[in-house]
Amino acid sequence: MDNDVKQISIPSGLYGFEGLTKFALTRASQEPFLLLKSLEEESLSFILIDPLYFRPDYTPDLSDEDLKEIGEEKENNLYALAIVTVRPGEDPQMTANLQGPIIINGDTLTARQCITSNPKWQTRHDILAEIRSHQGAESC
Amino acid sequence: MLILSRRKDETIIIDDKIEISIVDIKGDQVKLGINAPRSVKIYRKEVYLEIEKENAAAARSSDALASLGDLFKK
Incomplete structure (x- = not known):
């Protein structure tokens, strides 16, 4: 996706934030993150990351219902983005939710927070640790 | 909330297409078997x-x- 601000519609909202359906998606000032800002609740925003950045093997399984809501799947029109949680402190944690990815249809600019049924994908993947272990695997 | 009593191997049907069976009961754990169309998320x-x-x-x-x-x- 390019640098423009994209207006994204999430008809079902995000879990726990069901009433909010209009968002703006932009690149964050810090690479490789993106920002998903609510257009209805000014103080609400989420940090997102492309899961492939730290898990090149990421393939969420989507149900037909998921796809029905965001529009027809065509070649390369679906993007998965993971919501990032930062827990500050002496040993700051930066995790990504790969169990509940946001799937965006690039043609319709409609998205949905899906739930993957593969137990491999959890709500808290330590991004830095996974980058390190992946780099380790590559150098073997 | 609707409350139904069921024994092992008994089933309920929801909306003509979702079947939930009691497969096994052990202590406080109940094993459920669910038959539903693929589009139903469980x-x-x-x-x-x-x-x-x-x-x-x-x-x-x-x-x-x-x-x-x-x-x-x-």
């Missing part, structure tokens, strides 16, 4: 609650973006 409720909780934590942490650059350089 998850343990904990999964939803966990994702809700994580979304709430993520919403609180969006201010931390400024510190993320530093994290990456470590």
